[in-house]
Amino acid sequence: MIKKQMRVMGVFFICLLVMIAFIATTGSYPLPQAYYYTPTPQADGRILYTVKANDTCISIALLNGITEDELRNLNNLQGDDCLYLQEGQQLLIGVLEKPTATTEAVQTTLEPTPTPLKGNGTICIYLFNDENGNAMAEETELPLAGGEVSVRDRLSIVNLTGTTDDSDDPICFEDIPEGDYDLSVAIPEGYNPTTVLNYTLNLLPGDVSIVDFGAQPSSSTLPIFGDESPSIFMGLLGVVFIGAGVGLWFYLRKLSK
Structure with missing residues (x-):
């Protein structure tokens, strides 16, 4: 027995x-961050955003480069209306002004079509304190100051850097040429990443591209040895x-x- x-x-x-x-x-693998393109204006010039699951007024405003007050005013949102957004609901985030038409006859001379010039766009980076580690910037999660960001094209012709602060606005690099860019973030000491820290972005003319990067205090996560390798x-x-x-x-x- x-x-x-x-x-x-x-x-x-x-x-x-x-x-x-x-x-x-x-x-333990970092989660991919969210990537977002600004909606295309409608025929009447209105720019509409379709509400997705878990969207909030502040997250929609951050994604589209406007303030929460502007979003409320454009859609006549009062009081607690932001708490009752419905998935699939369309919100107005801006209006594209059209040039005033003129009836005056203008004599034009046909000329050879010039070679199209490359357009410009805007890249914005938002570093946030990902308290719950889900790699999504939520309304209750604050921006993280002290992160060093870098935006560089493949030929190193464009090489831009900056430091994040504790404001609600992302750090933006405006009027940069279209093309492929490598985005990277060095998070402050004492934090662990909850998203990847390097991202490749194809910027198209007129784009306003916002890329989120998340990190949380080291005490909140298990240590990560390498970017994508299990702990040896x-x-x-x-x-x-x-x-x-x-x-x-x-x-x-x-x-x-």
């Missing part, structure tokens, strides 16, 4: 060690536990004979 109990205990202990090793070797240390620790369990199993079998 004692031998049987010792064998059962040995099997249970080995299974427990295998489970611990499996959990220890599971990696924890993996070795799991192997040690398995070896100890196997050794204990043979020892218990020897005692039971």
Whole structure:
């Protein structure tokens, strides 16, 4: 009877060690951040935004480069109306002014079509304190100051840098040429990333592209060893536990004979 109990205990202990090793070797990967294009104006010049799940007035305002008060005024939102936004609801975020038409006849001379020039756009970076670690900027989560941001094109012709502050507005780089850009963020000391810290963006003419980066205090997350690699240390620790369990199993079998 004692031998049987010792064998059962040995099997249970080995299974427990295998489970611990499996959990220890599971990696922690940063989540991709949200990426957003400014909506295209309608035929009448109105720029409309379609409300998505979990959207708030402040998140919609941040995405579209306007203030919450401007969003409220454009849509006549009063009091607690922002608490009752419906998924699929359309909100006005701006109106594109059209040039005034003239009836005066103007004589024009046809000339050869010039080579199209490249257009410009705007890249904005928003670094926020991701308290719950879900890689999404929420209304209750504050901006994170002290982050060093970099925007660089593939040829290093455009190389822009800046430092985030604690204002609600993202740091923006305006009137930069269209093309492919590498965006990177160095988060302040004492924080761990909850999103990737490097992002490649294709900027088109007229785009206002906002990219969110998140981080939270080091005490709130497990340490991340490398950008996308599981913890080597924890993996070795799991192997040690398995070896100890196997050794204990043979020892218990020897005692039971």
